[in-house]
Amino acid sequence: MRRTRALEAENRTLREEADGLRRANECLEKKLAELEDRNRELTRKLAELSRAGKRQAAPFARRVRKAERRRPGRAVGHEGASQAVPEHIDEDVRAPLVTCPCCGGDELDEIREHEQYVVDIPPVQQHVRRIVTESGYCRRCRKRVRTSHPGQVSTAHGAAKVALGPRVLGLAADLKHRYGMAYRDTADLLDKYFGVRVTHSALVHASVRLAHRGQATYAALVEHVRSSPVVHTDDTGWRIDTDSAWLWVFATAEVTVYVIARSRGSDVVVSTLGEDFAGRLVSDGLPALDALDARGYRRSQCLGHLLRRASEMADIQIRGAARFPLQVKGLLQEVFALRALRDELADSTFARRRRDLEQRLDRLLAGHSTVAENERLRRHLRKHRDQLLVCLYEPSVEPTNNLAERELRNAVIVRKLGGCHRSDAHAQAHAALASVAQTAHRRGVDFTDLVTVWLMPGAEPLDLLALFFGASPPG
Numbered sequence: 001m002r003r004t005r006a007l008e009a010e011n012r013t014l015r016e017e018a019d020g021l022r023r024a025n026e027c028l029e030k031k032l033a034e035l036e037d038r039n040r041e042l043t044r045k046l047a048e049l050s051r052a053g054k055r056q057a058a059p060f061a062r063r064v065r066k067a068e069r070r071r072p073g074r075a076v077g078h079e080g081a082s083q084a085v086p087e088h089i090d091e092d093v094r095a096p097l098v099t100c101p102c103c104g105g106d107e108l109d110e111i112r113e114h115e116q117y118v119v120d121i122p123p124v125q126q127h128v129r130r131i132v133t134e135s136g137y138c139r140r141c142r143k144r145v146r147t148s149h150p151g152q153v154s155t156a157h158g159a160a161k162v163a164l165g166p167r168v169l170g171l172a173a174d175l176k177h178r179y180g181m182a183y184r185d186t187a188d189l190l191d192k193y194f195g196v197r198v199t200h201s202a203l204v205h206a207s208v209r210l211a212h213r214g215q216a217t218y219a220a221l222v223e224h225v226r227s228s229p230v231v232h233t234d235d236t237g238w239r240i241d242t243d244s245a246w247l248w249v250f251a252t253a254e255v256t257v258y259v260i261a262r263s264r265g266s267d268v269v270v271s272t273l274g275e276d277f278a279g280r281l282v283s284d285g286l287p288a289l290d291a292l293d294a295r296g297y298r299r300s301q302c303l304g305h306l307l308r309r310a311s312e313m314a315d316i317q318i319r320g321a322a323r324f325p326l327q328v329k330g331l332l333q334e335v336f337a338l339r340a341l342r343d344e345l346a347d348s349t350f351a352r353r354r355r356d357l358e359q360r361l362d363r364l365l366a367g368h369s370t371v372a373e374n375e376r377l378r379r380h381l382r383k384h385r386d387q388l389l390v391c392l393y394e395p396s397v398e399p400t401n402n403l404a405e406r407e408l409r410n411a412v413i414v415r416k417l418g419g420c421h422r423s424d425a426h427a428q429a430h431a432a433l434a435s436v437a438q439t440a441h442r443r444g445v446d447f448t449d450l451v452t453v454w455l456m457p458g459a460e461p462l463d464l465l466a467l468f469f470g471a472s473p474p475g
Helices: 002-054 168-175 183-194 200-212 213-225 266-273 287-295 303-316 319-340 347-365 370-381 402-418 426-443 447-454 464-469
Strands: 135-138 141-148 229-238 243-251 256-261 278-282 300-301
Touching: 002 303, 168 183, 168 200, 168 402, 168 426, 168 447, 183 200, 200 213, 200 447, 213 256, 213 266, 213 426, 229 402, 229 426, 243 266, 243 347, 256 266, 256 426, 266 287, 278 287, 287 300, 300 303, 300 319, 303 319, 303 370, 319 347, 319 370, 347 370, 402 426, 402 464, 426 447
Parallel strands: 229 278, 278 300
Antiparallel strands: 135 141, 229 243, 243 256
């Protein structure tokens, strides 16, 4: 009997242990399933990043489909738009209704007129100007002198007496340095549609000479950026004769300046904007730019980059680990919303809501997280705390760095289609011509007009700011 009770007690103990092991096994299986799900998601994201790094079939594709999409077209109630009626008519053609096109009868009445304007490009034929200059020996000066004509682009003669005009060179430079068309394609287009036969190598050398003529204009752009109250900057990878380099963009509300350098450090910013730059610099979270704080630069962090970073972190975190990035995401979204209501809210209301966001941000950054990724984000936000909400205090400062990213997009297209450069001279030529061409596009100025002035014999350096902005530039 005693033996039976002992066996029963042992049996109960074993059953309890088995139940505990079963419960522990269920917990482990559940945790394993969660880890497998997370592993699959991380593997998928890693594959996407790997494919994106190798090929860029759709570089601007969205990774997440929006649940609610905006209806295509203009907003409801927006005034309709159509092609504007041309200001002039070169040819007036009439198609009279004499007989019925159906039965051939001529008994027609209630005839009405219907207008249609066909806007087309006329057949283009190259315009060739023969310029004859004269030279002679001056007995008074005791030297040989020669006349010139404003239509000349150079003083070459003999074997080099056939030269391309400013409109051809300006169009070729614009197609290459702003649109990203390769030199060979540009030469083919000029031959096919304009009847101008030129080799791609001639366009390469012409671009370098053109950039040299426009160096004063490029310098004027840099000076304008240095005196601007707000400057947006960003960079992208580049190559100079297979060596690593970077193309920087410095954009304001009026002008765009590109700089190609072999460095990605803060020295590029200082050499472009100067040691005593007094404006506000808007940029992403590039760590190399933190050295600018010691130089007295006033900076503003792009909240769009931080919002995307927090969203991506929240997508891959599990359970409580996602709480911090979600809080950061929600707070940044409220900053965007408040910034959009600046003109609609009373000053006191706007200041109160801004103060609430400041306090919430401070409380959020005062904590500590055991998740390494969350703590890195918290340290980044804490380090750049004074650069986060600048857009709520200075109306001229945008919450994102989208201006620089938009102006950088053309450069990425140029890199994708035409490659980079084989020498520093060609890289600097591209930076100068792309800067002037993009600024001319933004200001509504014909780039070929600038080239015409550059190529005039004996022309003074063009003051681009006076051409774009009048007597004095804004800002």
